[in-house]
Amino acid sequence: MSAPQDVHLLIVDDDERIRVLLQKYLVRNGFLVSAARDAAHARRLLGGLEFDLIVLDVMMPDEDGVTLTRELRKIIDTPIMLLTARGETSDRISGLEAGADDYLAKPFEPKELLLRINAILRRIPHVPEPVGGPKVLHLGAVRYDVDRGELWQGDAPIRLTATEAQLMRIFSANPGEAVTRTRLVEELGRDDGQAQERAVDVQITRLRRKIETDPKQPRYLQTVRGAGYMLQPD
Template sequence: MTGATAGGRETHLLIVDDDERIRALLRKFLIRNGFFVSCARDAAQARRLLAGLEFDLIVLDVMMPGEDGISLTRDLRRQISTPILLLTARGETADRIEGLESGADDYLAKPFEPRELLLRIAAILRRMPAADHRGPKFLNLGPLRYDTEKGDLWHGESPIRLTGTEQTLLRRLARAPGEAVSRAELIEELGRDSAPDPAEAERSAEHNSERAIDVQMTRLRRKIEPDPREPRYLQTVRGTGYMLVPD
């Protein structure tokens, strides 16, 4: 299985194992077979990666010091639906049942043939519905953090209030970070917004003009940029529109 993709991009796997040698071997093998791979040495590091990145599948060792794989799987299932493949040296029926009951999608006993791991991963991914991949869960803009799923902007623990129009524009730009979005596309996005902020209602007549987009972007820059006159994150693309450039 080479060139593995999900939605036109490399399939991103997270390997969680406390054994550095196994992590390195799995990472090398899976990269050679076309996957994009991140690794974590324990549950705590896995949580940090999952807070900022989106993965297509998690390969998780059960026997880890501290929080074990079963406990982590059970907790993750309350938050995300990312498929999980458990790896363990315990291959008894009761252990497999416990792993599956915790919310894992499959269970592979050690030692295993690398080819079997590939087949198990492929089988899980085939069962998953095609996802509308919209990048990472969070985008960092200097000291600010933008939640791409909720549309919330934070400075540390403090939320930054965005108007309905600003939320719509930032959400559209965040769907394609690093790519130019035309003013026409932004106007169309505003037109599809079914629940505008009441405070913006009096400005609704402005939405169908490119000049209005420029005005809104100026306002948004005041909330995002250290120096709005020299934008670092919300950049103008001459002759086209705007582009969000996160850290």
């Protein structure tokens, strides 16, 4: 499975052996790849270059991957894949809550990393643009431009991660209709299982913080008991 030559990845890992192996493997599979040895090095590269996806190790000295993810989410919406030696669900959920789009537990097969990277890169264009219907959905003080896939509050854009943008495209294609968690798992390119459904729940929680006045009592991105989630615009 090859990638377009203009897709630029950033690998961030303090283990030089892993860093070099991943860089060589991904280059062989058609990616442009830059590598950083720690969070500070990654920040310098991000200050001068644009990347299509960041592969980020969690366990790093000085500034760990979850903390770096949380800080990067304040300024960029580049997809982030976390690599973690911690296989506990709670640790993975922490990464998602910080703003990561996916995670992969070490040790892993390089091919699985490649498949997950390609799945993330396919997410946004994977969902077809809605045909007909309103071009802008109003969600209280927030509006969603369906054609451009952009969320706005007044004149200020609201940053969406790749996964959040994908969720908005799915929901905007089905306004007022419940979308099951199983379907969301499938549309987001994730494997089946309760853990993946829990991961979707975390993404929904994050998206609600950007849409709702009171995320704990959602008005627009509603939970439909036994059926999934539903976007209910004004």
